[in-house]
Each structure stands twice: as structure tokens, then as C-alpha cells.
Amino acid sequence: MRPQSIQIPGLTLLNNLAPHAIAATSEGGFISAAAPQSKVAAPAMPRRKENKKTKARRALAEAQAVAGRNGHAHNNPARQELTGPRLYRPPNTSNVSNNGITARATPSGPRILTRDSPRDERVAPSEASGGIPDPSPLYMAQSSTLPCSLRQPRRIFVIIDLNGTLLYRPNKRQPFNFIQRPHARQFLDYCIDTFHVAIWSSARAENVDKMVSQLLSPQQRARCVVIWARDKFNLSPADYSARVQCYKRLTSIWNDPSVMASHPAAAHGQRWDQTNTVLVDDSAEKGRSEPYNILQLPEFEGPKAEPPDVLPQVHDYLNLLCHQANISSYIRHHPFKINANYRLTPPPGVHTR
Numbered sequence: 001m002r003p004q005s006i007q008i009p010g011l012t013l014l015n016n017l018a019p020h021a022i023a024a025t026s027e028g029g030f031i032s033a034a035a036p037q038s039k040v041a042a043p044a045m046p047r048r049k050e051n052k053k054t055k056a057r058r059a060l061a062e063a064q065a066v067a068g069r070n071g072h073a074h075n076n077p078a079r080q081e082l083t084g085p086r087l088y089r090p091p092n093t094s095n096v097s098n099n100g101i102t103a104r105a106t107p108s109g110p111r112i113l114t115r116d117s118p119r120d121e122r123v124a125p126s127e128a129s130g131g132i133p134d135p136s137p138l139y140m141a142q143s144s145t146l147p148c149s150l151r152q153p154r155r156i157f158v159i160i161d162l163n164g165t166l167l168y169r170p171n172k173r174q175p176f177n178f179i180q181r182p183h184a185r186q187f188l189d190y191c192i193d194t195f196h197v198a199i200w201s202s203a204r205a206e207n208v209d210k211m212v213s214q215l216l217s218p219q220q221r222a223r224c225v226v227i228w229a230r231d232k233f234n235l236s237p238a239d240y241s242a243r244v245q246c247y248k249r250l251t252s253i254w255n256d257p258s259v260m261a262s263h264p265a266a267a268h269g270q271r272w273d274q275t276n277t278v279l280v281d282d283s284a285e286k287g288r289s290e291p292y293n294i295l296q297l298p299e300f301e302g303p304k305a306e307p308p309d310v311l312p313q314v315h316d317y318l319n320l321l322c323h324q325a326n327i328s329s330y331i332r333h334h335p336f337k338i339n340a341n342y343r344l345t346p347p348p349g350v351h352t353r
Helices: 052-072 077-083 137-143 186-192 206-217 219-225 237-241 251-253 257-261 310-320 327-335
Strands: 030-032 112-113 157-160 196-200 277-282 294-296
Touching: 077 310, 112 157, 137 327, 186 196, 186 206, 186 219, 186 327, 251 257, 251 277, 277 310, 294 310, 310 327
Parallel strands: 157 196, 157 277, 277 294
Antiparallel strands: 030 112
16 A cells, blocks of 8 residues: 655654553542531421311321322432432533533532542633633634645644643553653654644643653753643633643634744744644644644554554644645644554665565
């Protein structure tokens, strides 16, 4: 089969690498139970004087109530829930929006967490953090134009995610132990030598620093335009510590002074925007504010579930974007897709059968 690789000046990917792994360590569980609350009886109210008809109606109502409790308490879950302690709250699908983000809810009852327990669902950010963004009408209009190719490729601005994109953390509570996606280091080498690169992760700054230190050399880190972490999402203090959905608003990185100054023609008034920027991320929701500037690749969850040669295919797609006058227009009309028949071009001098 004919190789799918397209090259522009810069490094080429190799096909003889195995993912680097650091074994995850075990962890124990813990219990976070709600404090018991005592029941306080309401003070008895004095009963007004009743006539015979009123007494008869009250006696009949009390008898019916007692009969209802005795006859239906065991087969009426709703009534049981009212008369006994509530230890489990069934999922409320009405709190889930059409974009898959769960609305905020107050937890109740004891909760047992173990190593194998699923993580809480992400909740929508509060209004103090900007809420859920939508693309602007101007952005949508500019992305709807027809793609147009350039005569010569140019260096574009590539913003790269970490977890789920370049690496996988088997144990979320051990953030420094991770497995690299196949070809991750070679992919980063190529990107830094060929494009203007930024790293942007929703992980905390100390975790991002540790992960980047194992992926890049000090010299490569210095060549990155910026390396951003969770503190760059403008989250409120409560949202920063919670499991909220983070949104990578590209306008915030485009308007950053150091990013603006990194454009090769910044002195002539040119800047990074939707025509020359691409976000490489496994989550389309994170790129919601600029939906046609995201190159969404499959989430990396370990080598066993990995499609063949994902990052080499991303490499080739980025090379195609270098030839586009408007990246958002090209991605809108030709989004990135994994090709199951892709075959990596062997390095020069290597013969294959």
C-alpha cells in the first residue's frame, strides 16, 4: 500500500519506538461519610374543640393513613425513602445537559471511594468561571468560507494537550506516573522544530511541570511559546479545586502578550488567530468556543486500545494545515479522521519486505 506520509522541512517520525511506561503504584480507599443528624420532634400544637362530624372525619382519616402505611410501606420505594435514612441517590438525568456536562448538585449520604471507584462526573463551570462558552457569530462566519491553499507552507501555531493526547495516567491520584503514547517524543521533537508550539493542560501546574520535564528537554521547553496549566483557565477558587469541565478559549491565549509577541510578523501587526492556529486535544468539548480549530484525536487510554500510528497521522494532518490560508475553514470542511489503513513511512535506509 502506498504510504500516507506528507513531509515539509523538519524531522521525520521513526517507527521503531515502544511506549515508555512507569508502573503505577497501589492506593487505598477512604470513607467520607456525612455526619449523623438527630431528629428533633416538633412541639405539639393545642387542638381546637371539635364537633361530632369533625371528630368522625378525623378518626376516619387517621385510620386510612395507618392502613396505608401498613399495607404499602414494603412495596412502595418512594414511601420507604421518606420514612428511612437515604444512603443512595439515583442518577438524575435531568441534570445532564445536551453537551454531556452534569449540572451542579449537592451530594448527600455516605460515600465509599476505592481505587477502582469511578471518578465523579465533570460538572459545568460556574458563572464566576465564565460558564459554558459558545463560538461567536464572527468566528462562525469566518470558518464557513471555502478553504484556500497557499503556494508555500508556513509555520503555524500548534497548541498541544497532555493527558489523553500525549500520555495516559493509569492512576489519577499518582499524576507523575504515566505511559507515553507511541511516538510521543518524536512527535514533540518534530512539532517544536517545525511549528510554533504551546502546551496547555487542565492539570495543576506542579503536575504539568513534572509531565513536561519527562517529555521535553530544558532546551525544548525554552522553545515553547508558553506552557500553561490549570491556573490559566480563569477558574474561580471553588471551580479550581473541583472536577469541572475546562474550556480552552483560544482568545485567551491569542491575547496573551507573550503569545502575541511570538508571531513572526508581530512587528507588522499580524497575530495568531483562527486562520493559523490548531488545538491538538482528545476532547472536542474543551474546544467548544472555537470548534473548527481543534484537531480531535482519539483519547489515549493505554497501548492496548490504541489505533495504529495515531500521532504520525496527526503529524501529516498538521503538515496539510501549513498549506491552508484559513485553518478553521479547512478543519470545518475536512476534519481530522483516523485512517485504519495508514502505514508509516520507514526511515531512509531501512528496507522493508
